[in-house]
Amino acid sequence: MNDDLNQKVKKRRTFAIISHPDAGKTTITEQLLLFSGAIREAGTVKAKGKKSNKFAKSDWMEIEKQRGISVTSSVMQVDYDGFQVNILDTPGHEDFSEDTYRTLMAVDAAVMVIDSGKGIEPQTKKLFEVCSMRGIPIFTFMNKLDRDGREPLELVAELEEVLGIDAFPMNWPMGMGKNLLGLYDLYNQRVELKNDDSEVYLPLDDNGEVEGDYDFKQSSIYTQALEDAQLLHEAGNPFDRDLINRGKLTPVFFGSALTGFGVQTFFDAFVDLAPSPSETETEDEQVIQPDDAQFTGFIFKIQANMNPAHRDRIAFIRICSGEFEKGMMVTLNRTQKDIRLAHTTQFMADAREEVETAVAGDIIGLYDTGNFQIGDTIYSGKKSVQFKPLPQFTPELFMRVSPKNVMKQKSFHKGIEQLVQEGAIQLYKTYHTEEYIIGAVGQLQFEVFQYRLLHEYNAEVIMTPLGHKIARWIDPDDLNPNMSSNRNLLAKDRFGNPVFLFENTFAENWFKDKYPDIELKSLL
Numbered sequence: 001m002n003d004d005l006n007q008k009v010k011k012r013r014t015f016a017i018i019s020h021p022d023a024g025k026t027t028i029t030e031q032l033l034l035f036s037g038a039i040r041e042a043g044t045v046k047a048k049g050k051k052s053n054k055f056a057k058s059d060w061m062e063i064e065k066q067r068g069i070s071v072t073s074s075v076m077q078v079d080y081d082g083f084q085v086n087i088l089d090t091p092g093h094e095d096f097s098e099d100t101y102r103t104l105m106a107v108d109a110a111v112m113v114i115d116s117g118k119g120i121e122p123q124t125k126k127l128f129e130v131c132s133m134r135g136i137p138i139f140t141f142m143n144k145l146d147r148d149g150r151e152p153l154e155l156v157a158e159l160e161e162v163l164g165i166d167a168f169p170m171n172w173p174m175g176m177g178k179n180l181l182g183l184y185d186l187y188n189q190r191v192e193l194k195n196d197d198s199e200v201y202l203p204l205d206d207n208g209e210v211e212g213d214y215d216f217k218q219s220s221i222y223t224q225a226l227e228d229a230q231l232l233h234e235a236g237n238p239f240d241r242d243l244i245n246r247g248k249l250t251p252v253f254f255g256s257a258l259t260g261f262g263v264q265t266f267f268d269a270f271v272d273l274a275p276s277p278s279e280t281e282t283e284d285e286q287v288i289q290p291d292d293a294q295f296t297g298f299i300f301k302i303q304a305n306m307n308p309a310h311r312d313r314i315a316f317i318r319i320c321s322g323e324f325e326k327g328m329m330v331t332l333n334r335t336q337k338d339i340r341l342a343h344t345t346q347f348m349a350d351a352r353e354e355v356e357t358a359v360a361g362d363i364i365g366l367y368d369t370g371n372f373q374i375g376d377t378i379y380s381g382k383k384s385v386q387f388k389p390l391p392q393f394t395p396e397l398f399m400r401v402s403p404k405n406v407m408k409q410k411s412f413h414k415g416i417e418q419l420v421q422e423g424a425i426q427l428y429k430t431y432h433t434e435e436y437i438i439g440a441v442g443q444l445q446f447e448v449f450q451y452r453l454l455h456e457y458n459a460e461v462i463m464t465p466l467g468h469k470i471a472r473w474i475d476p477d478d479l480n481p482n483m484s485s486n487r488n489l490l491a492k493d494r495f496g497n498p499v500f501l502f503e504n505t506f507a508e509n510w511f512k513d514k515y516p517d518i519e520l521k522s523l524l
């Protein structure tokens with residue numbers, strides 16, 4: 001153990017903000033940047049203009065252009081109250097893909113932003129499930145308190161009913177919308193009054209009442225909040241830090257990202273309660289501590305052409321232990337090749353910066369000339385390290401692909417191979433005829449694939465949609481040629497394992513009835 005390194009690691013908070021589109025993820029990120037002094041005025045992050053010029057689905061150029069601007073929000077590092085905070089973006093809607101899921105493998109905690117007028121929406125649920133699978137702590141922010149939303153009790157109950165996670169309200173709204181009086185802060189034992197200029201904090205006495213004479217204490221909004229707080233105290237879940245750490249209990253905060261009300265209270269508690277980077281397990285079940293002197297890390301995301309003018313490719317690495325120093329030599333475990341990390345980048349609010357040093361928990365971007373693949377482990381020194389593979393996600397959408405120009409077969413194959421390695425898309429082949437089928441979690445992956453094949457490999461492709469399929473793997477020994485029909489297409493994955501692509505649940509159940517002894521497996 002190294003004391004100095006340990007101190008630095010303890011000050012790291014690496015998290016993702018998850019939400020359904022429009023719940024307020026960008027707005028709250030911006031508030032965090034404002035508080036940390038990384039930006040001076042609101043609107044910087046919003047420069048993406050994602051609402052005003054919604055791109056046509058097929059127009060990847062436009063998406064790329066946007067990406068050029070929005071890279072700042074894909075990974076950001078800011079100082080907040082003495083903490084080094086790494087924020088990872090998890091795009092919601094059109095860009096929803098495996099990339100989003102994998103990003104969640106690189107964080108230690110998640111902030112879940114919910115629109116209090118809408119409650120839990122589909123994308124919130126999907127992202128929550130991935131976080132929950134990893135058992136990481138999840139902090140809930142009920143947003144848009146400046147508007148009339150749903151009843152707070154109902155919102156909290158929904159967390160438990162729909163997501164199946166226990167909730168602990170850290171604070172409780174006193175009114176909402178135009179009648180918003182403030183927050184009854186159970187955690188800090190104070191009332192935070194809404195005040196147009198600055199926050200006003202009033203301490204609570206032993207009975208949970210605000211000390212002193214104030215007019216608002218006569219209002220029914222205040223007495224209602226007192227009653228609710230009493231109810232939560234008696235019937236709610238107790239505060240339990242261990243359960244929070246294991247992702248079994250979510251602390252819930254109310255506030256308004258737009259006006260900033262309650263946001264600082266939220267982030268203060270977040271940096272206090274969220275865990276610092278912890279140990280990482282290797283493939284052979286060894287445990288690597290974040291303050292181990294050996295530098296280790298894994299690549300969870302590769303983004304090519306982030307800057308269209310330079311055609312660069314950046315491999316994002318999560319540092320798991322040790323300290324990164326500019327120019328250091330590392331070994332890429334998969335190939336055993338030694339690589340000098342001379343050219344790296346870190347993303348501050350509105351600029352990229354060369355990284356001088358970084359420690360466990362930090363995310364840095366490595367300029368890549370084609371060395372790295374998703375899931376790669378790199379390390380310094382002699383002791384070889386391989387972290388567990390990143391999970392593969394069961395694709396839901398499929399396309400048949402073939403080259404438009406048979407003369408360009410070679411670049412077609414090369415392009416597909418590289419994009420598959422990058423984790424941009426999953427590749428399958430029909431079992432006997434070996435026609436290419438690609439699988440994705442989100443539609444946008446296909447568009448990126450097609451665009452990149454054309455522009456980076458000069459290969460035009462014909463894509464025939466196969467639509468939604470349920471992909472299920474079977475043991476190769478169980479396979480018999482009669483099993484395949486037009487409702488369950490037999491394919492093989494890129495390792496040659498048999499997989500059925502069922503048309504729908506009906507087809508899957510029909511198969512299960514017919515072959516009760518065959519086990520059907522999915523990825524994650």
Ligand code: GDP
Pocket residue numbers: 019020021022023024025026027028143144145146147255256257258259
């Ligand atoms: P994202 O899609 O989750 O990143 O959501 P944005 O941060 O872009 O917010 C979506 C819309 O909701 C924007 O028009 C925001 O101005 C608005 N918004 C975000 N937070 C609040 C809030 O606290 N109150 C209100 N009234 N509107 C908000």
